[in-house]
Amino acid sequence: MKVEQQVVDEIVTQLQKLEFGSLLITVHNGKVTQVDCTEKRRLNK
Structure with missing residues (x-):
């Protein structure tokens, strides 16, 4: 599989x-x- 440089x-x-x-990353065909x-963010208590 060759991936385009933009991807x-x-x-x-x-x-x-x-x-x-x-x-x-989702791949089809x-x-x-x-x-x-x-993104996970932790809130300070």
């Missing part, structure tokens, strides 16, 4: 922004179709 750049950008959380970023 790689978007994934790297999202990873660099993420401090705590997850990055979900061998192509990345969606990138979901969920």
Whole structure:
């Protein structure tokens, strides 16, 4: 599977922004179709 540079750049950008959380990459028919970023934030008590 060859991934377009634009997709790689978007994934790297999202990873660099993420401090705590997850990055979900959805693939359909061998192509990345969606990138979901969920950031976790802890509130001080």
